Amino acid sequence: MTFSDATKPGLRIVAASLLIASIGASLGACSNFGDRTKILEEEPTIPADVLYNEGLAAMKEGETTKAKEKFAEIDKQHPYSDYARRSMILSAYLNYKRGNYTDAVTEAKRFVTLFPASDDAAYAQYIIAESYYRQIPDVTRDQEMTQRAILAYGQILSKYPDSEYADDARRKIEVGRDQLAGKEMQTGRYYQERGEYLAAVNRFKSVVEAYQTTRHVEEALHRLVECYLALGLVDQAQTAAAVLGHNFPDSPWYKDSYRLLAGKGVEPSESKGSWISRAFRSGQAS
Template identity: 60%
Template sequence: MLSSVMGERGRAVRVAFLVAGLAGVSSLLGACQSDQDIDITAYAQSVEPADVLYNQGLANLQAGQLTEASRKFEAIDKQHPYSEFARKAMVMNAFANYRQGQYTEAINTASRYLSLYPNDEDAAYAQYIVGLSYYRQIPEVTRDQRTSQRAIAAFTEVIERYPDSEYVEDSQAKLRYARDQLAGKEMQVGRYYLERKEYVAAANRFRQVVETYPNTRQIEEALARLVETYYAMGLESEAQTAAAVLGHNYPDSQWYADSYKLLKTKGLEPRENKGSWISRAGARLVGA
């Protein structure tokens, strides 16, 4: 099996080039044709052997000629749809589409492969391509994050269904980023409500971050915003609990310093109420 290297944020991720030691396979045309209008000789000349097309596709891929590589891999699927080379070409075509930024095509091709060969040795790689294709389309946090959700679903599938594959580690890293995007979106909406003094709506958004995305970069601000929100609502015990959880996990955080200062304006200090949902959620934080 040939392999190639695909860079992902400064580190190499091996591309399974799928070149198996297959015996030379040639497409055989039907021995007989009753329709005199069909030019059998011309048709035979237009059909290249599957192994020849596949090797040409790989050569184009290695040379950076991605469009031509895709053309070769697609030709195998059309001319030799039930061959072993067609199965392998499908994965390589998904990769070629991904490298060209044709993410929809990459997702469709990889998904088709997975529907046909869910237990194949290259299924993990096909699923990884789906995740990468969604990941590359994740927008800035101010925009709709449905693509982040799809990336999360795809990478979770890699991790859970193919736990021993070489793509798990990178999938985990990209999964964390996508989850951080979702948490960031919740924070953006929460701040919007907080600025307009819609405290209940704001608290619900910040709570969503603490309970659903506890191990993201947004957690410190989310706890601090809960202190601010509950303080404004007059829910002093909840504000003190949020500050206590924040201080326990991130004692050197500027967010904690600001929260502590806010409580002091009313003579309060961080104090954890073990019966609060914040206390229970705080037990799941990385620093807990």
């Protein structure tokens, strides 16, 4: 339709109608926009420092739920601020203190991912490790949390070796390793009591090869003496007893092993080609 066509009476009416409809739609859109603006105006942004200080005050008063809400609001309203970074680590800490270990790990991992060069990154990694450590069960149960804790503490030693958390990480890695060794011993004794000596040997062997620095290695060597004698492998039993006596001469487990061998008319005697001898030579070298 040309401009001259629009001047015709019938077409002018149609054009006017279309214009009125267009104006109405525009006014409706403006009205909706105004409603949205009104909603936004009803929810003013609170300054990050105000929220942060309110969160700290709530923490001081022991109101952890309120504190978490304040810190979460900072992350929502001011996601790229320095206060958001600080709030993230404090939220992880609050979850840890309340025993919400899954949430603590999630938030601390997020912090490490987003701010790996931060001064607080080592602390975030420590929260991850501690959260796993607090969930370590007794030796009769699955040790997945123990393994996770050891790996998380290992990250502290590899990424933040000079941090204030390094010494505690080393100590708790050893505690975790002792726990894993204890699980192997518990399972090995279970098999031994049922006469499944080969299965038991494999468990005790694991302790000798992988956990020589734990308190369980002495018993593991003695149990190997018992199992090998039961299997008729006297030379292996003699080697286990000899290695036990050489490394732990005052151990009551060695005295028991010596008596067992004496009852068979033999004494401890080390075979240098035995896996037991190689395991200990390798352990001493490392």
